[in-house]
Each structure stands twice: as structure tokens, then as C-alpha cells.
Amino acid sequence: MRAWMQLVLAIGVEIVGTSLLKVSAGFSHLWLGMAGMLLYGLAIFSFSLALRKIPLSVGYAIWAGVGTAITGLVGIWAFGEVLTGPKTVGFMAIIIGVILLNMPVKASSPRPARRWRSRTTRE
Template sequence: MRAWVQLVFAIGVEIAGTSLLKLSAGFSHPFIGMAGMLLYGLAIFSFSRALSRIPLSVGYAVWAGVGTAVTGLIGILLFGEIMTAIKAVGFSAIIVGVILLNAPVKAPTNEATVRQSRWRTRVNR
């Protein structure tokens, strides 16, 4: 549960950092830009902590998908970007992709999977 909280925090901080970078107007406002960069660093740190307990494929899908979708909505709501049918389809595809990557699946039990499981056990010790 803690890892998911860290992931949500990382996503929120990244979204805030991205918004500040937009507000910095190409670093015309350097302090706003530096604040955005600082938030990016905090986001990466929190994301790395979350990945210690969340599978990489799932963690990155959620990170990138939710971050992209929310940032896109912020662009539309706060920065006057236009919502088009193509953007709506894109947002829908992102959401569906994140859901599908989080869907439980029965893991195959072939030799490669067994070797990978043993390797993960050694690495996580």
C-alpha cells in the first residue's frame, strides 16, 4: 500500500513540476523553472521508491499513463488547449492501457519463468 501512495505522490509532484515548467515560459521566469525541476527530482525519487515494491511494467504504465492524461487535462482546463476527438481517443487509449496492464493474469509456468523468479528472489534479498 505504501508503494502505491509513493507512486501517487510521484505522479502528483511530476504533474505540478510539468505545470511549473509551462508557467516558466521557456525559463523566462527562472525561479519558476527551477521549482519545476526540483519537483521533477522529487518525483523521480518517489517513483524509484515505489518501484521497490511495484512491478516495473505496472509502475511505469501508471506513472506515464496517469501523468500524461492528467497533464493533458490540465493543458485543456488551465492553458486553453483544445480538446479534439483525436485527443479524447488518445486519453481513452491511455486509460484502457493502464487498466489492462494492471489486470491480473495467470503467470506461465515454463522454465524461463522459473529462472526469472529465482533471479528476482536473489536480487530482492
């Protein structure tokens, strides 16, 4: 449950950070841009903690998909962007994709996790 809360935090912080980058107008307002960058760092840190328990494929799909959809809605609500037919279809595709990725699947035999080693490590 904690990993899912960290993923939600990562998504929320990234959305706020992205919105601050928009408001910073290309870093014309330096402090807003810097705050946005700081929040991006916090989002990545929180996401990395979530990935301790959540599979990478599922975690990244949710992070990217939900973050993209909500950021798109923030753009429409806060910045006056227009919701077009193709955008609506795109939002629906994101939602359907996240649902499909979270559906349980019965695997015959799970592959063992691959452990990464440094190339300089000698056996």
C-alpha cells in the first residue's frame, strides 16, 4: 500500500511541477521554474521508491499515463486549452490502457528477477 501512495505522490508532484514550468514561461520567472525543477526531482525520487514494490511496466505506465491525462485536464482547466475530439479519444485510450495493464494475469511460471551487476565486478 505504501508503494502505491508513493506512486500517487510522484504523479501529483509531477503535475504541480509541470504546471509551474508552464507558468514560469520558459524560466522568465526563475523561481517558478526552479520550483518546478525541484518538484520534478521529488517526483522521480518518490517514483523510484514506489518501484521497489510495483513492477516497472505497471508503475511507469500508470505514472506516465495518469500524469499525462491529468496534466492535459489541468491544461484545459487552468490554461484555457481546447478539448478536441482527438484529445478526448487520447484520454480514453490512456485510461483503458492503464486498466488493462492492471488486470491480473495467470503466468505459468514467472521469470526470476534479473540482478544487475557492475561491469567492473569480477566473478
